[in-house]
Amino acid sequence: MLLDFRYEMALDFSDPVEDQYFLLQCIPRDTERQKLIGLRTDVEPETAISMDTDGIGNRRLYGLIRRGHSAFRLKVSGQVETTGALYEEYQDPSDVELYRYIVPSAYTQPGPELQALYSEWDKAAPEDAYGRLIHFGNCAKRILTYVPGTTDVHTTAEEALRLGKGVCQDFAHVLIALLRMDGMPARYAAGLMRGEGESHAWVEANCKGYWYGIDPTNDLLVDDSYIKFTHGRDYEDCMVSRGIFRNPRAVQTMGIAVSVSPQQ
Amino acid sequence: MQELNKHVKSINHLLERYGVRFGIYKDGMFKEQLFPFDPIPRVIGKEEWDGIEAGLIQRVTALNMFLKDIYGEKKIVKDGVIPPEFIFSSSGYLAACEGLKTPKGIASHISGIDLVQGKDGKWYILEDNLRIPSGASYPLIARDLCRTASPSTFAHIPVADNRNYAKMLRDTMDYVNTGGLNVILTPGRYNAAFFEHSYLAEKTGAVLVYNTDLTVEDDKVYLKSAAGNQRVGAVYRRTSDEYLDPLAFRPDSLIGVPGIFQAMRKGNVAIINAPGNGVADDKGIYYFVPKMVEYYLGEECKTNNAPTYLPYYEEDKKYVLEHFDDLVIKDVAEAGGYGVVFGNTLTKEKKAEFIATIKAEPRRFIAQEVIDFVDLDILDEDGVTPTPRKADLRAYVLAGETVRVWKSGLTRFSRNPDSFIVNSSQGGGFKDTWVLLR
Numbered sequence: 001m002l003l004d005f006r007y008e009m010a011l012d013f014s015d016p017v018e019d020q021y022f023l024l025q026c027i028p029r030d031t032e033r034q035k036l037i038g039l040r041t042d043v044e045p046e047t048a049i050s051m052d053t054d055g056i057g058n059r060r061l062y063g064l065i066r067r068g069h070s071a072f073r074l075k076v077s078g079q080v081e082t083t084g085a086l087y088e089e090y091q092d093p094s095d096v097e098l099y100r101y102i103v104p105s106a107y108t109q110p111g112p113e114l115q116a117l118y119s120e121w122d123k124a125a126p127e128d129a130y131g132r133l134i135h136f137g138n139c140a141k142r143i144l145t146y147v148p149g150t151t152d153v154h155t156t157a158e159e160a161l162r163l164g165k166g167v168c169q170d171f172a173h174v175l176i177a178l179l180r181m182d183g184m185p186a187r188y189a190a191g192l193m194r195g196e197g198e199s200h201a202w203v204e205a206n207c208k209g210y211w212y213g214i215d216p217t218n219d220l221l222v223d224d225s226y227i228k229f230t231h232g233r234d235y236e237d238c239m240v241s242r243g244i245f246r247n248p249r250a251v252q253t254m255g256i257a258v259s260v261s262p263q264q
Numbered sequence: 265m266q267e268l269n270k271h272v273k274s275i276n277h278l279l280e281r282y283g284v285r286f287g288i289y290k291d292g293m294f295k296e297q298l299f300p301f302d303p304i305p306r307v308i309g310k311e312e313w314d315g316i317e318a319g320l321i322q323r324v325t326a327l328n329m330f331l332k333d334i335y336g337e338k339k340i341v342k343d344g345v346i347p348p349e350f351i352f353s354s355s356g357y358l359a360a361c362e363g364l365k366t367p368k369g370i371a372s373h374i375s376g377i378d379l380v381q382g383k384d385g386k387w388y389i390l391e392d393n394l395r396i397p398s399g400a401s402y403p404l405i406a407r408d409l410c411r412t413a414s415p416s417t418f419a420h421i422p423v424a425d426n427r428n429y430a431k432m433l434r435d436t437m438d439y440v441n442t443g444g445l446n447v448i449l450t451p452g453r454y455n456a457a458f459f460e461h462s463y464l465a466e467k468t469g470a471v472l473v474y475n476t477d478l479t480v481e482d483d484k485v486y487l488k489s490a491a492g493n494q495r496v497g498a499v500y501r502r503t504s505d506e507y508l509d510p511l512a513f514r515p516d517s518l519i520g521v522p523g524i525f526q527a528m529r530k531g532n533v534a535i536i537n538a539p540g541n542g543v544a545d546d547k548g549i550y551y552f553v554p555k556m557v558e559y560y561l562g563e564e565c566k567t568n569n570a571p572t573y574l575p576y577y578e579e580d581k582k583y584v585l586e587h588f589d590d591l592v593i594k595d596v597a598e599a600g601g602y603g604v605v606f607g608n609t610l611t612k613e614k615k616a617e618f619i620a621t622i623k624a625e626p627r628r629f630i631a632q633e634v635i636d637f638v639d640l641d642i643l644d645e646d647g648v649t650p651t652p653r654k655a656d657l658r659a660y661v662l663a664g665e666t667v668r669v670w671k672s673g674l675t676r677f678s679r680n681p682d683s684f685i686v687n688s689s690q691g692g693g694f695k696d697t698w699v700l701l702r
Contacts (some may be wrong), residue, residue, distance in 0.1 A: 021511060022524055054363075055361065056359060062526070097338070103349055148491070228300065242510065244511070
């Protein structure tokens with residue numbers, strides 16, 4: 001399926017700022033399931049945009065606006081061809097790099113709540129690896145309620161579980177923690193889903209070498225309606241936007257708009 | 265040598281006036297305290313030093329090869345020498361550094377290696393510090409003051425001149441410099457080692473800068489100045505990795521230089537020491553350093569580790585639980601003398617609690633035999649009586665065109681006669697270290 005996508009960021013400052021540095025990880029990766037076909041970036045105030053790929057293959061764009069300004073607009077749009085492939089890529093189960101996604105990370109370090117949840121769900125888990133992935137994948141939605149605003153970007157899986165609420169980031173962290181406790185390499189994926197609204201996050205797990213995408217927030221398998229920007233150990237590796245500016249008095253208001261639609 | 269004892273008051277007074285002190289954060293408060301100088305030097309004979317030196321050069325060479333390997337091919341892991349968990353769960357491993365190529369392939373330019381001498385006469389490595397080891401300025405300035413106070417002492421004893429530290433540091437900066445100025449980046453006035461930053465800048469001719477003095481454009485680093493921006497080729501930064509660049513590490517850092525990490529990735533600046541070195545001086549990785557030496561250099565390791573056990577391995581865990589009271593247990597995530605527990609000092613309840621934690625998180629701890637290290641005399645408060653205290657030695661190893669060990673070092677002693685912990689953040693003092701030329 002050929003998908004048009006759009007990621008728009010609007011920053012408004014209460015007082016003009018200078019030396020604004022921005023770095024965004026909102027460019028789709030190429031995988032077995034998706035290929036980036038076209039890309040366009042527009043930025044206001046006008047400035048040069050650099051692009052690069054980090055050490056784990058995530059793409060990003062970055063730039064700098066020196067002169068004073070009170071508003072910043074960035075629009076990234078393009079086309080992605082998604083296929084019917086059920087997995088993202090193959091990575092041999094003996095690859096030591098997989099341990100990156102087995103050891104706990106800052107957001108997924110299990111505490112008593114996660115341990116208890118794991119033991120409980122482990123009892124009814126089937127034998128085979130793929131079956132276990134689906135089994136644990138169902139778990140987050142039964143345990144957590146989707147309530148925006150109750151957690152923030154610093155909330156860990158353990159904390160979200162204690163609250164019993166969260167957003168896609170928290171659902172993903174909880175599932176990652178469970179899968180890693182089960183010994184399955186699991187990573188965080190950030191990107192977009194067909195429709196309009198906000199950016200999305202889900203999970204990928206390595207099952208007998210194949211990286212499968214699973215969306216614990218919607219209790220769905222990732223298909224050709226998803227566009228992946230980045231993957232990493234947890235939210236920290238996949239933060240969509242980072243930035244800093246000069247002017248301690250200025251207060252920033254941020255608006256994000258995204259959309260994904262099949263090309264007409 | 266006794267001559268110096270007479271001058272201890274005036275030397276400490278001068279150190280105080282120069283602002284030679286260190287600051288620590290404790291209970292959320294910033295406190296600065298003097299770092300008392302003891303006039304009786306640690307003296308190391310030539311032959312003994314030659315042995316230490318050869319071992320340290322070998323060790324730091326291997327550690328640099330390890331860092332290059334870990335952020336690249338990871339051959340040492342693929343070949344089964346180090347289990348992958350130890351790399352990926354290390355808090356010092358930075359994913360952002362994957363694929364990073366450092367100028368001239370050097371990651372640890374300035375290594376502070378902590379050693380102690382056992383009562384058996386052998387030297388043992390306690391810790392490798394490959395991030396931002398501090399303290400070189402203390403013996404440097406103390407020696408300077410001692411020379412002034414008692415010139416005759418140094419005329420009669422063949423002590424290696426330690427004033428070449430600035431030259432060695434400068435050589436290292438120049439060697440990796442990608443074109444432009446050398447700067448020393450300080451996190452600021454309230455950093456524990458601010459005195460040292462300004463002192464080393466003065467001695468090496470590098471520019472002392474705060475983060476706001478630097479700016480990054482087109483992936484190049486510049487020093488801002490009224491006369492126009494000047495290109496920077498080497499940054500000896502004293503800001504820790506996590507605060508170095510808000511675009512690469514902690515996004516909330518206000519003491520970082522946005523874009524500096526990307527400039528380094530593009531090969532446009534050398535960052536001294538390179539980010540990500542924490543994976544090599546991790547207490548859990550320490551155990552594997554002798555194996556690293558054998559793996560990368562094909563040589564037998566010349567330095568001795570303190571006998572160390574990893575509860576991660578079943579066999580070691582069993583040993584640790586059986587000999588708990590004889591061991592010192594260290595939390596791999598902690599530094600500066602924090603998170604160090606002597607098995608025999610715990611109450612019964614605390615001990616049971618601790619053992620449960622080890623069982624639950626074996627990867628978090630290492631256990632070591634307590635080395636009975638030699639005491640060094642310090643001058644008592646009366647200024648006359650020598651009193652024995654535990655002391656260690658931090659040796660400084662600089663990697664540039666070649667790897668060199670500074671013929672001096674920081675000898676730290678514990679103020680408390682019963683304490684084995686000599687970190688300056690735990691309230692000790694320091695001595696000069698004399699390396700004899702013959």
